[in-house]
Amino acid sequence: QKEVExxxxxxxxxxxAIASLNCTYSDRGSQSFFWYRQYSGKSPELIMFxxxxxxxxxxxxxxxxxxxxxxxxxxxxxxxxxxxxxxxCAVNIIVGSQGNLIFGKGTKLxxxx
Amino acid sequence: xxxxxxxxxxxxxxxxxxxxxxxxxxxxxxxxxxxKQDSKKFLKIMFSYNNKELIINExxxxxxxxxxxxxxxxxxxxxxxxxxDSAVYFCASSPILGGLAGVPYEQYFxxxxxxxxx
Numbered sequence: 713q714k715e716v717e718x719x720x721x722x723x724x725x726x727x728x729a730i731a732s733l734n735c736t737y738s739d740r741g742s743q744s745f746f747w748y749r750q751y752s753g754k755s756p757e758l759i760m761f762x763x764x765x766x767x768x769x770x771x772x773x774x775x776x777x778x779x780x781x782x783x784x785x786x787x788x789x790x791x792x793x794x795x796x797x798x799x800x801c802a803v804n805i806i807v808g809s810q811g812n813l814i815f816g817k818g819t820k821l822x823x824x825x
Numbered sequence: 826x827x828x829x830x831x832x833x834x835x836x837x838x839x840x841x842x843x844x845x846x847x848x849x850x851x852x853x854x855x856x857x858x859x860x861k862q863d864s865k866k867f868l869k870i871m872f873s874y875n876n877k878e879l880i881i882n883e884x885x886x887x888x889x890x891x892x893x894x895x896x897x898x899x900x901x902x903x904x905x906x907x908x909x910d911s912a913v914y915f916c917a918s919s920p921i922l923g924g925l926a927g928v929p930y931e932q933y934f935x936x937x938x939x940x941x942x943x
Contacts, residue, residue: 744930746931750866754936754937755915755934755935755936755937756868756915756934757934758931758932758933761931798866800868804930812870812873812881813870813932814870815867815868815869817865817866817867818866818867818868
């Protein structure tokens with residue numbers, strides 16, 4: 713059973729702080745990793761993807777990937793109340809020649825003004 | 826112009842009924858998906874279609890039948906609805922089938938259909 717694990721939270725950080733969201737995955741063959749943000753009552757929205765070890769930065773967001781440890785994280789700098797949402801980690805699992813996204817259960821982030 | 830649209834947005838029905846949810850994407854993508862998100866917010870894939878062909882059918886009861894008349898549409902028909910079918914159903918699309926190792930592909934989600942079975 714391919715799994716993606718996230719701490720469900722809630723993770724509470726003060727406005728302006730760095731929020732750190734973590735995700736581990738079980739399939740060592742996974743190649744692509746995604747972070748989605750989902751506001752309450754809304755659909756998931758892609759924030760970032762990463763497929764190489766190391767860091768990838770996009771504005772206030774930094775994704776970090778460590779394939780040896782099967783670990784991917786998302787850092788949000790200068791957190792804003794508008795960042796309050798559930799963050800879903802997704803991993804591309806390949807079975808044969810087909811790929812499929814497996815989602816974690818999400819971490820709920822709350823940014824306090 | 827909405828990229829991935831679903832209808833209806835809300836669906837309330839009784840046990841035993843049959844219902845359909847429609848999905849359309851205007852992104853020109855080849856691959857479309859149906860996901861179920863339960864009350865605990867766990868998002869799980871049900872089906873994926875590539876260019877009208879069924880690719881993935883996770884362990885979903887036979888009461889669920891997807892239909893893709895063309896690559897821009899993927900509808901979901903549910904027979905004999907049960908209480909446990911209550912959830913939010915999301916349609917999604919992606920430009921390619923994610924089977925190429927190392928090639929990231931993003932999925933774009935529709936707004937969701939909240940199904941309540943009473």
